[in-house]
Amino acid sequence: MTLTTRNIHARIGKKEILHGIDFTARAGEITAIVGPNGSGKSTLLKAITDEVDFTGEVILNGRNTAKMKPWELAAMRGVLPQSTTLAFPFTVIEVVRMGLMAGASGERADIPSRALAAVGLDGYSGRFYQELSGGEQQRAQLARVLCQVWHPVVDGAPRWLLLDEPVASLDIGHQLLVMRLMKDYASRGGGVVAVMHDLNLSAMFADQMAIIMSGTLLTSGPPDTVIQNDILSKAYGCSLTVNTAPEEGQSFLLPHLAMHN
Amino acid sequence: MIADTTVPQDRRRTARRAHVWLTALLVLISIASLAIGASGTSLWGALQKLVSGQPLSQTEQVVLWDIRMPRMILGICVGASLAVSGAVMQGLFRNPLADPGIVGVSAGASLGAITAIVLSGLLPLAAMAWLGFWLVPLAAFLGGWGSTILLYRVSTRRGRTSVATMLLAGIALGALAGALSGILVYMADDAQLRDLTFWGLGSLAGATWAKVLVAGPVIVLSILVAASLGHGLNGLAFGEATASHMGIPVQRIKNAAILAVAAATGAAVAVSGGIGFIGIVVPHLLRLSTGPDHQPLLLNAALLGASLLLIADVISRVIIAPAELPIGIVTAVLGAPVFLWILLRRRGLVDL
Numbered sequence: 162m163t164l165t166t167r168n169i170h171a172r173i174g175k176k177e178i179l180h181g182i183d184f185t186a187r188a189g190e191i192t193a194i195v196g197p198n199g200s201g202k203s204t205l206l207k208a209i210t211d212e213v214d215f216t217g218e219v220i221l222n223g224r225n226t227a228k229m230k231p232w233e234l235a236a237m238r239g240v241l242p243q244s245t246t247l248a249f250p251f252t253v254i255e256v257v258r259m260g261l262m263a264g265a266s267g268e269r270a271d272i273p274s275r276a277l278a279a280v281g282l283d284g285y286s287g288r289f290y291q292e293l294s295g296g297e298q299q300r301a302q303l304a305r306v307l308c309q310v311w312h313p314v315v316d317g318a319p320r321w322l323l324l325d326e327p328v329a330s331l332d333i334g335h336q337l338l339v340m341r342l343m344k345d346y347a348s349r350g351g352g353v354v355a356v357m358h359d360l361n362l363s364a365m366f367a368d369q370m371a372i373i374m375s376g377t378l379l380t381s382g383p384p385d386t387v388i389q390n391d392i393l394s395k396a397y398g399c400s401l402t403v404n405t406a407p408e409e410g411q412s413f414l415l416p417h418l419a420m421h422n
Numbered sequence: 423m424i425a426d427t428t429v430p431q432d433r434r435r436t437a438r439r440a441h442v443w444l445t446a447l448l449v450l451i452s453i454a455s456l457a458i459g460a461s462g463t464s465l466w467g468a469l470q471k472l473v474s475g476q477p478l479s480q481t482e483q484v485v486l487w488d489i490r491m492p493r494m495i496l497g498i499c500v501g502a503s504l505a506v507s508g509a510v511m512q513g514l515f516r517n518p519l520a521d522p523g524i525v526g527v528s529a530g531a532s533l534g535a536i537t538a539i540v541l542s543g544l545l546p547l548a549a550m551a552w553l554g555f556w557l558v559p560l561a562a563f564l565g566g567w568g569s570t571i572l573l574y575r576v577s578t579r580r581g582r583t584s585v586a587t588m589l590l591a592g593i594a595l596g597a598l599a600g601a602l603s604g605i606l607v608y609m610a611d612d613a614q615l616r617d618l619t620f621w622g623l624g625s626l627a628g629a630t631w632a633k634v635l636v637a638g639p640v641i642v643l644s645i646l647v648a649a650s651l652g653h654g655l656n657g658l659a660f661g662e663a664t665a666s667h668m669g670i671p672v673q674r675i676k677n678a679a680i681l682a683v684a685a686a687t688g689a690a691v692a693v694s695g696g697i698g699f700i701g702i703v704v705p706h707l708l709r710l711s712t713g714p715d716h717q718p719l720l721l722n723a724a725l726l727g728a729s730l731l732l733i734a735d736v737i738s739r740v741i742i743a744p745a746e747l748p749i750g751i752v753t754a755v756l757g758a759p760v761f762l763w764i765l766l767r768r769r770g771l772v773d774l
Binding site for chain 2: 210211212230231232233234235236238239240242245246247248249250251252255259260262309
């Protein structure tokens with residue numbers, strides 16, 4: 162089962178941001194969408210979730226999303242925006258519970274508190290969402306999205322987490338917590354598509370990486386094939402050194418100190 | 423202090439318990455509204471007579487059945503519709519200060535009423551005879567409805583309503599309606615100006631069974647529609663995109679909310695004039711005490727709005743009895759300080 166886009170052209174206002182993107186993510190994997198600022202990686206996710214005007218097709222588990230009702234889509238995928246402000250003073254548990262009502266996770270009353278624990282927000286139930294820090298708000302929203310698609314596979318069909326920069330506002334400890342949570346979701350059969358800024362975290366956790374540059378798909382594949390100096394310097398316009406961590410053997414990047422080389 | 427605010431208990435239970443308490447409050451105040459009045463007619467005396475099978479006196483029948491009873495029912499309808507309309511608009515615009523007044527329903531309704539008062543002399547006599555005193559309420563209703571439809575057309579493109587455009591267009595249309603009203607006021611004679619002023623201040627004094635029968639069903643139906651929007655409005659609190667991702671049919675919710683508010687407010691303004699603050703104060707008080715979940719909030723708003731308007735109405739008719747103060751003055755004098763107090767006390771919570 163896959164999430165596939167066919168020839169996506171997306172525009173914001175009059176400007177075309179994406180120029181025909183064919184992208185595929187497989188269930189059971191984390192697919193990281195990376196690229197420089199303004200490359201269109203968030204717009205790609207927004208096209209997949211129907212938040213921007215676009216032409217082309219988005220196929221989710223074999224079905225064209227344009228032909229699906231909002232509640233059918235909600236039962237199949239949860240979407241985490243970059244940030245969410247709330248108009249009214251909801252408490253954290255009320256926010257998370259909203260996800261339970263939205264999806265088809267069943268009526269298990271303990272799912273919201275388990276989701277809160279999973280994102281490291283035990284004991285935050287009664288706190289007001291509006292009074293949390295940015296990183297805490299982001300994790301509370303992630304818990305809500307998790308509630309919506311709590312079981313990674315339902316009736317043999319995978320469900321999807323579509324996350325726009327899920328760890329950008331988090332400290333390093335919580336970044337790891339959330340990345341491991343995504344890894345766990347994928348390993349249990351669900352699909353995870355995340356727009357990422359941090360190439361090192363992407364290299365560590367993602368199964369597939371897709372690099373977007375100037376509204377086109379530059380390349381995609383497993384991190385080993387994508388984390389290459391020539392590819393990255395072309396995408397980001399700067400020179401990077403690709404190293405291998407001595408103990409765990411994973412690739413990591415170091416930027417060069419000098420301005421131009 | 424504020425950073426450590428927590429809500430230990432489950433607010434859903436508190437909100438459900440509030441259904442019972444607020445219903446009890448409304449029943450009590452409704453009885454008080456029947457019992458208290460300038461004429462000195464006793465509800466208890468009349469009830470005693472009914473129970474013992476004695477006939478009611480002419481005065482008792484007129485005061486209780488023809489004056490106080492329709493007034494009480496109209497008060498319940500108007501109070502409930504103002505409070506529910508306020509709560510729905512605030513949910514739709516994601517702003518705790520939004521109000522039917524802001525989206526131009528009230529301005530449109532006022533324009534309709536003023537047009538009717540000033541220009542009714544131009545109508546053929548036959549039409550006047552047919553419409554009678556119905557002319558002003560009907561015109562107010564049409565004005566409110568028309569301005570909402572116009573506003574909706576302006577701010578909806580390809581089936582999507584932009585809330586920001588709608589708010590700004592509401593301000594512009596309100597100003598335009600105000601200017602047109604100004605021209606009519608300029609043309610009005612002294613007697614008409616007096617009518618205009620009193621209609622604008624708002625009152626339940628003109629309540630009759632005829633008004634109840636025409637406005638009541640419209641209001642009850644639109645409140646029922648509004649009350650079914652709780653889940654959708656909860657989703658909209660997260661923004662339209664997220665609401666849609668949560669499986670909410672956003673456009674359908676917005677359409678239903680706009681139409682229900684136009685009908686409820688138009689009908690309420692038509693029969694009672696300009697009564698302010700109920701739509702803002704009632705949802706605020708409820709959110710602070712039982713939380714912002716719209717599902718219990720909408721029903722509680724209807725109950726509390728009805729109760730508060732009846733209290734204001736009782737005050738308005740006894741405070742300078744046998745004369746009567748326009749109820750809009752009472753709600754403003756009571757509502758504005760409460761509103762300010764809420765803002766000052768909970769500044770951290772009410773994120774404006």
